[in-house]
Amino acid sequence: MLExxxxxxxxxxxxxxxxxxxxxxxxxxxxxxxxxxxxxxxFFMLGxxxxxxxxxxxxxxxxxxxxxxxLIRSSGRLTARxxxxxxxxxxxxxxxxxxGWPLLLGARRVLVVAGxxxxxxxxxxxEEALHHAAPLQLRVLYGARSAPAQVLGRERERWRQVLPLxxxxxxxxxxxLRGSPLAQLDRLFAEEQPQVVLCCGPEAFMLAIAKTxxxxxxxxxxxxxxxxxxxxxxxxxxxHCYIADSYACVDGxxxxxxxxxxxxxxxxxxxxxxxxxxxxx
Amino acid sequence: xxxSESRHFDLTCCELDSVERLRAHLAGGRTLYEVRxxxxxxxxxxxxxxxxPTPFVAQTEPPPFAAKAFFFAEREAVFRFDGERFVAIEPTAPAQVLFGLHACxxxxxxxxxxxxxxxxxxxxxxxxxxxVGLDCRHSCSQGFCTLVDSGPEVRAxxxxxxxxxxxxxxxxxxxxxxxxxxxxxxxxxxxxRDWPAQRVAHRQxxxxxxxxxxxxxxxxxxxxxxxxxxxxxxxxxxxxLVCSGCTTVCPTCSCFAPLxxxxxxxxxxxxRVWDSCLYEGFQKExxxxxxxxxxxxxxxxxxxxxxxxxxxxxxxxxGCVGCGRCDxxxxxxxxxxxxxxxxxxxxxx
Numbered sequence: 001m002l003e004x005x006x007x008x009x010x011x012x013x014x015x016x017x018x019x020x021x022x023x024x025x026x027x028x029x030x031x032x033x034x035x036x037x038x039x040x041x042x043f044f045m046l047g048x049x050x051x052x053x054x055x056x057x058x059x060x061x062x063x064x065x066x067x068x069x070x071l072i073r074s075s076g077r078l079t080a081r082x083x084x085x086x087x088x089x090x091x092x093x094x095x096x097x098x099x100g101w102p103l104l105l106g107a108r109r110v111l112v113v114a115g116x117x118x119x120x121x122x123x124x125x126x127e128e129a130l131h132h133a134a135p136l137q138l139r140v141l142y143g144a145r146s147a148p149a150q151v152l153g154r155e156r157e158r159w160r161q162v163l164p165l166x167x168x169x170x171x172x173x174x175x176x177l178r179g180s181p182l183a184q185l186d187r188l189f190a191e192e193q194p195q196v197v198l199c200c201g202p203e204a205f206m207l208a209i210a211k212t213x214x215x216x217x218x219x220x221x222x223x224x225x226x227x228x229x230x231x232x233x234x235x236x237x238x239x240h241c242y243i244a245d246s247y248a249c250v251d252g253x254x255x256x257x258x259x260x261x262x263x264x265x266x267x268x269x270x271x272x273x274x275x276x277x278x279x280x281x
Numbered sequence: 282x283x284x285s286e287s288r289h290f291d292l293t294c295c296e297l298d299s300v301e302r303l304r305a306h307l308a309g310g311r312t313l314y315e316v317r318x319x320x321x322x323x324x325x326x327x328x329x330x331x332x333x334p335t336p337f338v339a340q341t342e343p344p345p346f347a348a349k350a351f352f353f354a355e356r357e358a359v360f361r362f363d364g365e366r367f368v369a370i371e372p373t374a375p376a377q378v379l380f381g382l383h384a385c386x387x388x389x390x391x392x393x394x395x396x397x398x399x400x401x402x403x404x405x406x407x408x409x410x411x412x413v414g415l416d417c418r419h420s421c422s423q424g425f426c427t428l429v430d431s432g433p434e435v436r437a438x439x440x441x442x443x444x445x446x447x448x449x450x451x452x453x454x455x456x457x458x459x460x461x462x463x464x465x466x467x468x469x470x471x472x473x474r475d476w477p478a479q480r481v482a483h484r485q486x487x488x489x490x491x492x493x494x495x496x497x498x499x500x501x502x503x504x505x506x507x508x509x510x511x512x513x514x515x516x517x518x519x520x521x522l523v524c525s526g527c528t529t530v531c532p533t534c535s536c537f538a539p540l541x542x543x544x545x546x547x548x549x550x551x552x553r554v555w556d557s558c559l560y561e562g563f564q565k566e567x568x569x570x571x572x573x574x575x576x577x578x579x580x581x582x583x584x585x586x587x588x589x590x591x592x593x594x595x596x597x598x599x600g601c602v603g604c605g606r607c608d609x610x611x612x613x614x615x616x617x618x619x620x621x622x623x624x625x626x627x628x629x630x
Contacts, residue, residue, distance in 0.1 A: 001401040005360040005369040049362045049549050052539055054567065076567030092367055202570075230566050232539050237400060239536030239556070240564060242582065243572075245591030265507050266589065 002235040006047040006092030012067070013087050018144075018151035021073040021117065022083065023059070028093050031066030038062060039100030040124030041226055041254045045234045046070070047092020048085075051078040055231040055249070057121040058096070059152070071120040071151055097234040099254045101125045101198055101224060111194035112140045113181055113209050115201025119152050121226045121253075122200055127155075130162060141188065143168040143181035143201070182208055189216050200226040210257045223257035290457050292437070294476045295469035297451040300337040300444065304329070304380055306467055307411065311376040314351070316344040326351075326379075337381070339446050342421045343604050347386040347532030348379050352406045353393060355555050356540075359402070362549045370550070374405040380413045384432030385424065385602040387414050387439035389532030395596050396535055411463055414440035414456075418483050420490035423605025423618070428494035431602040433487040434480045447479050500621030501599075505590045509624045511577060517620060518576030520613035525557035527583065527616070530606040534586075536563075558582050584620055 008029035017023035028035055038061035045053045054076070062068040074083050085091075101122070110129070114122050119142055129136050140159060144150040146169055159165050166184055168177045177184070188194075197213045199206045206225045214220050229241035229248040236250035244263040246252065255263070297303060307313055308331040317327045317335070324344050329335075358370045382390075390412065397403035414435035417426075426432030435443045441460030445452040452472050455461045503509050528534040538556040541549055556563065559579050565571040573579050586592060587601040601617060608616030 001404070002399045004401075006367045008366055047362075047367070049364075050541060050543070052541055052551075079567070090365055092362070203572075228566060228568075228570070229572065230564050233537075233553075235399075237397070237535065238538065238553070239558060240538075242558070242564075242586075244585060245589050245595070266505070266585070266591070 002237070003094055004233070004235070006045065006053070006094050009046070009091040009093035011085055011087055011089040011091055017071060017153055018073070018117075019146075019149045020075070021071060021151050023069060023071050023152070023154075024082075025067065025069050026091070026093075028062060028066030028068075031062060031064065035062040035066060035096075036064065038068075038096045038124075039103065040128055041100030041121050042096040042098050043121075043231070043234075043249075043253060044070075044093060044095030044097065045231070046072075046078075046082075047094070048078050048081050049090065049092065051081045053092065053094070053232070053234075054078045055097070055234060057124075057226075059120055059123045059155070060127070061124060071117065071123075073117050073151075094234060097231075098249055098252055101226075101254055102196075103128070107195035107222070109137045109192060109195045110139070111188065111197045111213075112138065113142075113197060113199040113201070114140070115143045115181065115205045116145070116149065117151055118199075118201035118206075118226070120200075122198060123152055123155050125198065126159060126163075130159075137192065139164045139166065139188065139192075139194070141166045141168070141181045141184055143170075143205075145170045146172055180205075182212060185209075185212050185216070194218060195222060197223045199224070203227060214257070220258035220261070221256055225255050225257055225260055226253045227255055227260070228253065290438070292443075293455045293461075294445070294472040294474075295453045295455065295464075296472050297444070297453040297469060300451055303442075303453065303464065303467065304337060305331045305333070307378045307380065307413070307463060308333070311378050311411065313378040313380055315380045316340065329380075339381070339415055339418075339444070341417065341419050343383045343386060343424070343606070345606070345609070346530060347604065347606070348382055348390050348412075349393065349532050349534075351377065351379060351410065352390070352403050353397065353535060353537075354402070354406075356552055357402060358550050358552050359539075360551050361544075362551070364548065372402040372405040374409040376409050376411075377406075378411045378413060381415045381444065382412055382435075382440065383415060383417060383421075383604075384435045384439075385426045385604040386532055387412060387435055388426075388431035388598065388602045389604075391436070391439040392533050392596055392598065392600065392602070393535060396533075411442070411459060412440045414443040416443060416445050416480060416483055417487060418446060420487045421605065423608045423616075425491050425494060425497060425603040425605065427484065427488040427491050427603075428497050429599050429601055429603040431598070433483055445476060445479065447474070447476075449474070452476055452479075496618070496622050496625060499625030500623075501588045501625075503624045504584060504588050508627075509581070511575075513577075513624060514581040515575060515577030517615050517623060518578070518580045520615045521559055521576050521580055522613050523557075523559055523561065523576075524612060525559055526610035526612070527607040528557040528559060529555065530610050531587075532602060532604060532606075533600045558586070580615065580620075584624070587617070588621075 010027045012025040014022045014024045043055045047053045060069045231241045231249040232238040234249045236247045241248040244266045314326045417433035441457040443454035536556045537553040540552045564573045
């Protein structure tokens with residue numbers, strides 16, 4: 001039967017990690033073997049008693065002691081309450097849920113593109129790729145509104161040492177990197193044609209990136225997106241996260257671009273999205 | 282009853298001298314519900330006692346509410362938080378009988394049996410229920426069961442017992458192991474009449490009353506070919522008053538929302554309550570992003586769920602069982618007949 005009741009989760013500590021965002025360290029009170037099976041890109045339901053549950057992605061997956069981390073941006077009632085809590089607070093946990101990023105790509109040249117908090121679901125994948133036995137030619141293109149809005153500062157600092165990390169800002173920064181990550185694709189494709197593209201950010205941004213990459217020769221079935229929807233139950237029942245006949249909590253949030261386009265053709269075309277950098281975590 | 286057990290059950294037919302005797306027998310040890318008029322123009326599912334004297338009336342019109350709420354509760358507690366621990370709240374599942382369910386509503390129960398297959402709350406109630414179906418001899422006013430393969434004769438595997446009305450009196454079809462066990466003590470005599478032919482005759486009669494359904498075929502084709510323009514959906518959306526009447530009465534609608542409430546002892550109980558995909562905020566995210574901000578998008582979603590090919594492939598049938606309730610309740614006049622006629626017309630797209 002489906003898992004509807006949360007397990008106890010402890011807030012261990014946190015630090016500020018980008019505008020209105022915090023990086024939380026959390027611990028599942030009674031970890032189970034299944035907790036280790038998290039695939040980057042999957043999500044969990046965080047329960048804040050009195051304020052409901054909401055989906056968040058893992059930055060680092062649970063270890064044997066049940067500890068994991070999550071980047072959370074304050075954008076609603078539940079997160080506002082979460083940001084008031086101190087270390088040791090009792091929270092709720094259900095997960096992991098949904099489909100994560102593809103792990104065995106059979107490809108070596110991978111371009112990761114993220115906008116705003118969209119970097120969070122990709123962080124775990126990047127970390128795994130760095131430790132992969134067969135090294136990838138991995139590049140990360142990350143766009144944010146401004147330097148203070150950039151998230152995952154410690155992770156980016158580490159990645160910068162070991163892979164090409166291209167960081168664009170809407171406002172500020174060097175002129176060559178000012179604007180949208182879209183503007184960088186010309187140069188990146190000229191340097192090296194990626195075989196696979198993984199992208200997360202506001203929906204309109206992702207669709208623009210995906211469309212451009214396909215036009216430049218990446219196969220549509222080699223482009224992957226992580227789509228945000230309102231998930232309440234996380235087990236494919238409550239209906240809130242529908243995309244045509246798919247439920248993002250079960251079939252997503254990671255979708256292959258060609259599959260996603262098929263869904264959009266037969267369902268709502270609700271992909272207006274927000275501006276770059278305002279995508280919730 | 283577990284539906285899969287009865288799917289391949291060979292129907293047997295008995296003479297039934299008195300529907301009321303059967304009803305009284307089934308009401309022993311279980312709570313039996315039947316649709317009754319309230320004297321004020323309404324009809325409701327009401328619990329009867331075994332000695333209830335009211336004669337059974339085979340009603341052509343399905344009741345305003347299908348069987349949905351018996352299994353997928355309109356509001357129920359899921360878990361409690363006591364300050365440290367989360368404790369699951371187990372569903373209560375009294376033995377019950379739903380007596381006189383129409384074929385369309387039984388098709389909807391079978392549909393939801395699949396959808397909620399791994400939901401403990403739904404399945405506990407479902408397993409404790411005995412379903413007594415009723416074959417229809419005539420079409421109801423808004424129904425089109427023959428066009429969506431849900432009636433008028435109760436479909437195999439969707440009921441435990443089936444009441445079959447004939448000119449010469451009642452027959453009872455035994456349709457599951459649970460149904461056979463429930464009536465074993467009645468020692469009903471086997472029927473010698475040609476009951477399959479009787480059912481075919483009913484089907485032909487109802488089919489002739491419901492017509493060829495070109496309007497429905499055209500609408501379904503347009504939806505699945507994605508030929509319905511956003512403007513057409515929006516024109517329908519303008520007529521949606523966001524009352525949630527359609528999703529409430531639709532026997533296959535299943536959306537719900539979480540709702541927390543504080544109990545007097547300080548603990549917090551999480552409930553789930555029926556929700557509607559027609560509500561403006563149904564998909565709105567904490568960031569403010571709303572993938573279905575337009576009324577037309579939400580109306581499109583509702584009909585996609587009823588007639589989308591993807592759902593049909595998953596569940597083996599359309600989400601619409603042809604009961605016509607949405608036509609009865611929609612104050613904006615965008616029930617199934619109006620919508621499918623509109624989207625199926627090439628000139629309107």
